[in-house]
Every structure is written in structure tokens, then in C-alpha cells.
Amino acid sequence: MGEQKVSALVTGGGASAGPPLGPALGPLGVNIMEVIQSINDKTKDFEGMKVPVTVAVNTDTKKYTIEIGIPSAAALIMKEAGIQKGSGASGTTWAGDITMDAVIKVANTKLEKSYASSLKSVAKTIIGTCLALGVKVEGKTPKEITAEVNEGKWDAKFQ
Numbered sequence: 001m002g003e004q005k006v007s008a009l010v011t012g013g014g015a016s017a018g019p020p021l022g023p024a025l026g027p028l029g030v031n032i033m034e035v036i037q038s039i040n041d042k043t044k045d046f047e048g049m050k051v052p053v054t055v056a057v058n059t060d061t062k063k064y065t066i067e068i069g070i071p072s073a074a075a076l077i078m079k080e081a082g083i084q085k086g087s088g089a090s091g092t093t094w095a096g097d098i099t100m101d102a103v104i105k106v107a108n109t110k111l112e113k114s115y116a117s118s119l120k121s122v123a124k125t126i127i128g129t130c131l132a133l134g135v136k137v138e139g140k141t142p143k144e145i146t147a148e149v150n151e152g153k154w155d156a157k158f159q
Contacts, residue, residue, distance in 0.1 A: 002059040004028055010053050012046030012071070015039045021055070028057045030064050042068045049075040070113050073129045076106040087134025097136040100145075103127060104157055120158045124149055 006028070008020040015021060017032050021039075025032050035055055043051045052069030070076075078084065081096030088095075107122040116122045124146060131142035138145065148154060 003056055004059055005054055005056045007052065007054045009050045010039060010043065012049045012051045013040050013044040014047070015043070015053070021053075025055065025057070028059060029062050030055075030057055035064060035066070038066055039068075042066060046071050046075075046079075049079060070109055073106060073110055073126055074133055076109060077102075077126065077129055077133055077135055080106060081133075081135050083133075083135070086132065089134065093134055094136050095134040097139055098130070100138055100154055100157055103130070103137055118158070120149065120155075123154075123158065 006021065006024040008024070010021065015036050017036055021036065022032055025035055039053055039055075043053070049071040051071050054067040054069075055064055056067070057064045074086070077098065078086070078096075080098045080102035083096040086095055087093040103123050103126050104119065107119055107126050110126065111119055111122050114122055114125075116125070127137060127142045127146050127149070130137055136142070140148075
């Protein structure tokens with residue numbers, strides 16, 4: 001009984017039967033359109049982002065499972081900020097601004113997959129990524145926000 005895995009980076013909600021998935025799935029005997037539809041349903045929240053996907057196919061029964069990875073923190077932040085790319089000049093040019101709620105939303109998405117012990121520590125990592133992208137938080141620089149987080153000013157949000 002064989003299991004074969006096909007892994008690819010797909011655009012959230014936009015996977016197709018073309019490469020990289022179609023040609024890889026074809027020889028495995030699964031219904032390609034069904035698999036693609038399922039992937040798109042599972043990734044539609046990540047529209048426009050690159051999402052890691054793994055399809056595991058049992059080559060005997062033709063049953064398959066689909067695992068969806070989480071886009072990078074940077075991709076999630078850019079989605080929240082409504083920007084296509086970072087400023088390219090972090091610390092001097094600002095490309096966008098997100099709320100602390102958006103930081104927490106991204107942190108929660110990442111928390112499941114990270115080894116961090118607390119939402120607060122993940123949020124600080126996310127804020128660090130904001131700095132790299134040139135995205136402000138609540139209109140403040142990531143440095144200012146990190147200082148506030150360290151002082152406990154946002155603790156109510158991390159409960």
C-alpha cells in the first residue's frame with residue numbers, strides 16, 4: 001500500500017489543474033478537479049498569498065488528504081495592511097499601518113505552528129516583522145509599540 005505526497009506552493013483560492021499540481025497528481029489516479037476544488041476551499045482565506053500545500057494520496061484506495069500550511073507572517077501582515085509589498089526602506093519609509101487587533105490575529109494564526117509559549121511573545125515577533133516590512137502598528141513605529149507591549153500596556157488584548 002503506497003502513499004505519495006505532492007507538495008506545492010499555491011496561490012490561496014487560486015490553485016489550478018495546471019502545474020505544479022495537475023501533472024504531479026495525474027499519475028496518482030485521483031480526481032484532480034476535486035482535489036483542486038478542495039484546496040481552493042481550504043485556502044480561500046489566504047487569497048492572493050502563497051500557501052504551502054501537501055496532498056497525500058493513498059495510491060491503492062485513491063483516497064487523499066490535504067494539509068494546508070500557513071503563509072509567512074510577512075504575507076499575513078501585508079494582507080492585513082492591504083499592501084502588496086513592504087516599503088523596502090524599513091525604519092524610514094512606511095508602507096502601511098495595522099491595528100493591534102490585526103497583529104493579534106496574525107499572531108494567533110502563527111501561534112498554532114510556533115514553539116512560543118505565549119501570544120504576547122508571538123505578537124512581539126509579528127511586530128518585528130512589521131518593522132522589516134515598514135508597517136506601523138496603531139500609527140506608531142514597531143519600536144514604540146514593542147516598548148508599550150513590554151510595559152504591559154496591551155496586556156488586556158493578550159488574554
